[in-house]
Amino acid sequence: MEYRHRTVFLILRRMRAPLLLLIVVYAVSILGLVLMPGVDSAGQPYRMDFLHAFYVVTYTVTTIGFGELPYTFSAAQRLWMMVTIYLGVVAWFYAIGTLIALVQDAAFRQVIRENRFAAAVRRLTSPFYIVCGYGDTGSVVVREMVDHGLSAVALDIDPERINELSLEDLQTYVPGLCVDASDTRHLVLAGLHHPQCAGVVAVTNRDVANLKIAITVKLLSPGLKVICRAESHDTEANMVSFGTDAVINPFDAFADRLAMALHSPDLHLLVDWLTQPPGRPLPVRTTRPPRGTWVLCGYGRFGKAVHRYLQYEGIETVIIEATPEKVQAPKGTVHGRGTEAVTLREAKIEQAVGIVAGTDDDTNNLSIIMTARELNPSLYLVARQNGGDNDAIFTAAKADLVMQRAGILANRILSLVSTELLTPFLHEARHQKEEWAHQLVKRVWPLAGNATPDLWTVDITPAGAAAVHTALTAGEKVTLAHLLTDPAVHDESLPCLALLLQREEGIVLTPEDNTPLVIGDRILMCGRPGIERRMAGTLHNLNLLRYVRTGVWRPDGLLWRWWSERRAEAVRSRAH
């Protein structure tokens, strides 16, 4: 990566004039002092030598002033000293002034920050993502990436947000820089050409910027994964057209999760478990949302998306909207904000089973929830939370379901970057019956142990599972159950399960334990954090693999193998 400016050279170039002035002033002063006639202590004519002249000029122009050395000055020398002082002190002030001005110069400081940032990025040794936009969503994405063990680099145009990043208590250092992320140069600075760069997440709040980032990355580093946020469907289609890997519309994503939460709470819960970083407190099941008429407050872009999804689910809705004409609300829309009892009564809140407070104002949403509960205590309350810093009041409001925008977007993004096979798994899971999700939740629950489970991929390749690969090549049979066996205690199984098996013929969801493995299989595992390492024993160590398959500890090494064979033979011959 090329630096735009080396800090040292930048200082040198700026300091050129003051340094030249200093050298000239020193030269003139020293030479003059040497040439001025003086007298020594004995009254003899005396001329100062260069060493003393340099010494006197040095301490005089830096205003230290040791006095007249080595002998008292003559009138000519004093005259020259005055010239020296005025020239020299001014030259020094000029030099120091220039240096201080340079250090305080905004452009110079930006260069220093950029250079430091570039150096920090260059030092990254593990795969990392460039997160453009460190707002509500970006900050959650970065935090979750770090908790997932990924590295990240953050760019934002707002200095406040980058300040927040530096104050954030993250497990690993996340370099951040305050620049316009849609500028190509800044993306390169953030490691676009870095060999470890895994992808770019563009979640700034401007569609234009996200679009520019996506197209830049796709042109400069086509191999990188690009995940973009797009608020309008136009931009979304545009991004997809040039191969952006994933485009997330915040309103659709949000409405989609809300619909999922209402229609299949178990799947909603499962997605929550699997996309959160391992080791977090496990979210618990909420009560099942009732079927019936729902009241939807707010018919903006979010409200529209929710309405569409609810209609798709066949749920009847009554809409409350403050400006129905502006948003082209359908007929029968109740005019009002929904924060007043009158409006809610008009929307027949007493007969409704649930309410979605989905305006873009958190205070209004809370007010809607509280007013609605007073009017109909049995309502199922869904609140939309916009700001990330309102967690406490939303928890206190005790809504049945709080949908936090940033959190949902971050979950969606993390499901795309954390574990490779998670995306196909979630995709398949959406098409499953509700009963399937219910069964899976029941299976994951005991092995998770009150913390969100860890996900990892097992590749049946020489690099991913050396021992299993060797055994399969030798024609031996290895099943999934063998991998799930505890390599320390043969008849116990590890607290984990296989979510997905990917092989050439296709994808198998929650494969059976007796599935025989084939070379090239990829398995998505889900289990307690730390289990991955124990399973790695079975995958890579032939002895452990033999143990989990046969339950017998066989000694290894040529000598021991020979010895055990001899012993076995001796036992056999004695039996005869």
Place this chain on the structure above:
Amino acid sequence: MNIEKVIFSFFIVLALTLNFGFFMGDISNPEHHSVYELFAAIVVSLIATVLKFGERTQIGAVLLATSLVADLQLIAAAIVWGMAMQVSAAGLTPSTMAVIVSLAGGALAANVISVVLLIVDIAALRR
């Protein structure tokens, strides 16, 4: 004609000529080597160094390096001279003078490289 280039070349060549002037003469005879010439050589060499600051080309970097070498050698010569005159009891002996002049000779070599590079740079431009 670029006035900046004139000043730049002027100081680089002047550093060489002054250095050469000081170096001329019997190596151990103080009579042949003027202290003022050494002073002037140091000052011009320092100015030439500062003028080369901030050059970002490869040749600019080498020019800066040769200048720094010349500075180092000349300042070392001046220090030896000052030490001999003021600190040492023996004063400026012929052997000390030889040390001073040979240090200046080293600086001369660096200055020659500097000028050669300058000419190479100009020749490469063909303008």
